[in-house]
Amino acid sequence: MGTAFDDTSRSRQPHRVAIPPAKPFLQTLKSNLKETLFPDDPFRELKKQPSASRKLLLGLQYFIPILEWAPRYTFAFFRADLVAGITIASLAVPQGISYAQLASLPPIVGLYSSFVPPLVYAMLGSSRDVAVGTVAVASLLISTMLGKEVSPVENPKLYFQLAVTATFFAGVFEASLGFLRLGFIVDFLSHATIVGFMSGAATVVCLQQLKGILGLVHFTHETDIVSVMRSIFTQTHQQWRWESGILGCCFLFFLLTTRYFSKRKSYFFWINAMAPLTSVVLGSVLVYFTHAEKHGVQVIGNLKKGLNPLSITDLAFGSPHLMVAIKTGIITGIIALAEGVAVGRSFAQYKNYHIDGNKEMIAFGTMNIVGSLTSCYLTSGPFSRTAVNYNAGCKTAVSNIVMAVAVMFTLLFLTPLFHYTPLVVLSSIIMAAMLGLIDYEAAFHLWKVDKYDFAVCLGAYVGVVFGSVETGLVIAVAISLVRMLLFLARPKTGLLGNIPNSMIYRSMDQYPNAESVPGVMILQIDAPVYFANANYLRERISRWIDEEEDKLKSRGGSSLQFVILDMTSIGNIDTSGISMLEEVKKNTDRKELKLVLANPRSEVIKKLDKSQFIKTIGQEWIYLTVAEAVAACNYMLHTCNPKHVTTAEANGQDSNV
Numbered sequence: 001m002g003t004a005f006d007d008t009s010r011s012r013q014p015h016r017v018a019i020p021p022a023k024p025f026l027q028t029l030k031s032n033l034k035e036t037l038f039p040d041d042p043f044r045e046l047k048k049q050p051s052a053s054r055k056l057l058l059g060l061q062y063f064i065p066i067l068e069w070a071p072r073y074t075f076a077f078f079r080a081d082l083v084a085g086i087t088i089a090s091l092a093v094p095q096g097i098s099y100a101q102l103a104s105l106p107p108i109v110g111l112y113s114s115f116v117p118p119l120v121y122a123m124l125g126s127s128r129d130v131a132v133g134t135v136a137v138a139s140l141l142i143s144t145m146l147g148k149e150v151s152p153v154e155n156p157k158l159y160f161q162l163a164v165t166a167t168f169f170a171g172v173f174e175a176s177l178g179f180l181r182l183g184f185i186v187d188f189l190s191h192a193t194i195v196g197f198m199s200g201a202a203t204v205v206c207l208q209q210l211k212g213i214l215g216l217v218h219f220t221h222e223t224d225i226v227s228v229m230r231s232i233f234t235q236t237h238q239q240w241r242w243e244s245g246i247l248g249c250c251f252l253f254f255l256l257t258t259r260y261f262s263k264r265k266s267y268f269f270w271i272n273a274m275a276p277l278t279s280v281v282l283g284s285v286l287v288y289f290t291h292a293e294k295h296g297v298q299v300i301g302n303l304k305k306g307l308n309p310l311s312i313t314d315l316a317f318g319s320p321h322l323m324v325a326i327k328t329g330i331i332t333g334i335i336a337l338a339e340g341v342a343v344g345r346s347f348a349q350y351k352n353y354h355i356d357g358n359k360e361m362i363a364f365g366t367m368n369i370v371g372s373l374t375s376c377y378l379t380s381g382p383f384s385r386t387a388v389n390y391n392a393g394c395k396t397a398v399s400n401i402v403m404a405v406a407v408m409f410t411l412l413f414l415t416p417l418f419h420y421t422p423l424v425v426l427s428s429i430i431m432a433a434m435l436g437l438i439d440y441e442a443a444f445h446l447w448k449v450d451k452y453d454f455a456v457c458l459g460a461y462v463g464v465v466f467g468s469v470e471t472g473l474v475i476a477v478a479i480s481l482v483r484m485l486l487f488l489a490r491p492k493t494g495l496l497g498n499i500p501n502s503m504i505y506r507s508m509d510q511y512p513n514a515e516s517v518p519g520v521m522i523l524q525i526d527a528p529v530y531f532a533n534a535n536y537l538r539e540r541i542s543r544w545i546d547e548e549e550d551k552l553k554s555r556g557g558s559s560l561q562f563v564i565l566d567m568t569s570i571g572n573i574d575t576s577g578i579s580m581l582e583e584v585k586k587n588t589d590r591k592e593l594k595l596v597l598a599n600p601r602s603e604v605i606k607k608l609d610k611s612q613f614i615k616t617i618g619q620e621w622i623y624l625t626v627a628e629a630v631a632a633c634n635y636m637l638h639t640c641n642p643k644h645v646t647t648a649e650a651n652g653q654d655s656n657v
Helices: 007-011 025-037 052-063 066-072 075-102 107-112 116-124 136-147 156-179 183-188 191-208 225-233 242-264 266-290 322-351 357-372 383-391 398-418 423-435 440-449 451-466 469-489 531-555 575-590 602-610 613-617 626-639 647-651
Strands: 493-498 505-507 520-525 562-566 594-598
Touching: 052 066, 052 357, 066 116, 075 107, 075 136, 075 266, 075 383, 075 398, 075 423, 107 398, 116 357, 116 398, 136 156, 136 191, 136 322, 136 423, 136 469, 156 183, 156 322, 156 357, 183 322, 183 357, 183 469, 191 225, 191 322, 191 423, 191 440, 191 451, 191 469, 225 451, 242 266, 242 423, 266 383, 266 398, 266 423, 322 357, 322 383, 322 469, 440 451, 451 469, 469 531, 493 531, 505 626, 520 531, 520 626, 531 562, 531 575, 562 626, 575 594, 575 602, 575 613, 594 626, 602 613
Parallel strands: 520 562, 562 594
Antiparallel strands: 493 505, 493 520
16 A cells, blocks of 8 residues: 555664754844745845945835836837827826715816826836726725715815825825835735625715716715615605716716727727717717706816815814824725735736835825825726726836826816816716726636635625625625634644555545555644644544544454644644643543654744653654654554554664654
8 A cells, every 4th residue: 555664664764853953032033024024035136235325226226116117218118108198198087087076075186186196106116007096996985984074065175184184194004014014914805805895885886976877966975775775766756867867878888888899809998098088078068069057967167277286284183083084094095005006916917027015005105195295185006097008008107107297288278178077977987987896707706716705705795885885894804804713723634545556645535545544543734733723623633533433443443553643734833732732642642542743844843842742752753754654653553562662663773853
């Protein structure tokens, strides 16, 4: 069976299990902190430089990436970035106005937010493809969270102040995560969480746009589907505007049709990119010539010409609503950060280059801080705009600069042209964009691959749609944390068997042809052993032993003599885990079984040595591989009574440790 152990093989001594040399505590702590906060060793290039000036230059290039790639910039790159920048500007203008409306802010603020932040990101961002701008989900969050405290209609000035204050704190939070190398916190928002949350938020945003599509004036401030439906259907006879409804449906059909053709043929991407601006132009012309604003079709009205005014004095640090602004900033900052970093990484993979997540956080944080001082609200790297930028053939972040210049030109000269833009067109633009974020294909994939991930996704979606955006986020994160704790507290254990005609031992569940070794039970633990799972593992190992003994008795075969613990997957262990092993050792001794350890890892064997557990179990019962442990057990079974094995008999000629 491949486990036979003759005198020839016994003459070859097993490899020793080495105990790593002890390191000073401070050195170990420094090493662990470096691995936690600097896994990519970002300053390794600086160490190789002999001169201080060169180190300074590389340091500046690290924190300001434009200094690194700008000297290599070519005219060919500029041509590509010029086309991409103009293309995304045509999308940025109508989206900026639309999402500002969604955030219950003046439409001009949406244009301001598409001017300054892209310039900052172009200097600090590490992605070549991310196109910066306002995002729908963050806009909805700002509207719902701040709208509960201050009415944007009754007190628009205070509402605007809280919005820029929330943006400031979002930027501080994002930049702090980057500077402190704490970007892994965002990883707690799993893929399933983001899919469910974004789909739920997109559904809520679509429902909210029915206000504009139907021309409603009075509408609920709640975001759950029940409140929205009640608000719509209680106004069927008095408030619905058929003119607005027909116009909205026509433009929505137009936008969805252009997206369909763009997906069918990738070289038609520009049709989808130009569709929102085309809708704005057509809607404005239609309203102007038909005077539809006099027949119930609401329009934007006057937009102030000029560049962003400073808003430093609008930061409401002394407001009684400051805590709400901070809470809003942190929550929207996390959502915007998760979306922006995920989008940047996705498109970086397409072009086979790497982006630094922590640098992205610093870039997003800085642009939101600067934006909050220049009358902007929260911005990130939205998927729709970035996809257009990518398809338009952008080469570097200069496309963001081109977009910002185009928006600047719009602010200086073109804002009066948006006077007759109907709000129903903006609602159609938002709804069309949000329908693309409802990723049902990803949900089906989650159901097919991992039902638990699907439950996380569904929990986030249901929480957002039937509760609120905050409720959905809390539910999704809570389910994800519970799952993570279950993985840690209830690690997988399983029996290993021998693959016929080999010395390989694998899971008997995965390989049904694997054969058990007579008199030997090989048990694998697939996780680090900590206080959270030590008690469970002690009970589970005892149950494995009892079940194996009962099975052998029922078959009438040889009795169980050895229990081998394969520790290959145990990367670390704490004192509770060591206590668990001591109790397992006592349990096996009571049953007159021998406990054998196979392949303990570096940290594990070091702690077992310090705790004197190696002396307790005996150095002769620790082996480098499962195969060597099985061979030694077979030798004992064939040559002597394992219940009375001496150290010399088990060890042969030399110790294993």
